[in-house]
Amino acid sequence: MTTPFYVSPQQAMADRADYARKGIARGRSVVVLTYADGILFVAENPSRALHKMSEIYDRIAFAAVGKYNEFENLRIGGVRYADIRGYSYARHDVTARGLANVYAQTLGTIFSSGGEKPYEVELIVAEVGSTTADDQIYRLTYDGSIADEHHYVAMGGNADQITEQLKRTHREGLPLDEALRVAVDVLGRDGSGEKRTITAAQLEVAVLDRTRSQQRKFKRIVGAQLARLLGEAAPAAEEPADTAADGAAADGAGEANGAAENGSTPKAEGSPEE
Template structure:
């Protein structure tokens, strides 16, 4: 009888963490930062069908990088949790902190289980408050760890370099157009600092806007509004959108261009 190959628990966890980190790093980055009237979400994503950021509840939004099918399952679960809790108790009982705790338990259980691979995802759960001081941004990693972020956060791709650039560029109380330009500027720089051009057609942008009169504060920024905020001409943005939407640079059925099933 052969002796089973032994792997220490520490080595097994290290291998699982390395596997998840490599999968996440292949995806394009997402930047979340505060601005004067709320929280801004920006990602390089040419697909118009597969979103990296979505509404969860009235004041709460979700952003993710990694395997699309995995974080989409988590998003759907979060929407169900929020709907059930809001219906069972009250709408103000649905909070980003509560949702982040639910996601942390799910990701932690999957990561520590030997029966399935870890999720190759990182998540952000954000809630816009009545004032800037009440805004909340939580970052969750593949192993269920939670970080309470202040003012800005980046994940996926070259997130460390982007975070360093945000530290230098971001300041509290930025108007929306300036905050968007800061986000696009840091996303357009590669690991060596070289800058490339990112057009409106290549971006997915959304906000949690505390000034909206509706209970639902989530809003996607698209089309002419996005072009105007970026300083692009409306006709140029329309031409770029037409080129980006012809399927050549889309996600196909599983992810953004060049990333197979990673988002």
């Protein structure tokens, strides 16, 4: 009888962690940072269909790097959790901290299970407050660990180098255009410090804007508005930025959130498709 191959638990966990880290590092980075009026999300992502950042609830947004199908499943689960909790209790009971705890439990269970591979994802759950001091940013790794981040965070790709650059260039109270240029500048630098140009067409940008009059604070920045903030010439025949941004935000949690306001039962099938 052949002796079964033995791998120590420590080695098995180390191998799973190494597998997940390599998968995440292959993706392009995402930067999340605070600015004067809220929280800014910036990613190098030329796709207009496969989003790395999305609305979860009124004041909460989600960003991710790694395998799209895996973090999309987590995003949809987060939307359902938020809708049901907001309907069952109250809208202010849906918080980024509660959502981050749910994600941590899910990722931790998957990572420690020997029956399936670990998720190759890292997540950010952010909630904009009424003031800068109330903003919350949580980073979750593939093994379910949570970090409470302050002011800025980068994940995926060369995240360590980007974080070091953000330490030198980010400051509190930046206006939106300056914060965006800081994010694009650090995304355009590789590990050796060489700089490359990233255009508006290569970017996915969104904000949680505390100054918006409506209850939902998430907004995508696209088209002419994005080009203007970057100091580029606006593309011809571009869809108006506010229309495109509000349309994208209307996907997401809007359908189920509206059900909560109208007193109807939330539908899991109403989860957004970004």
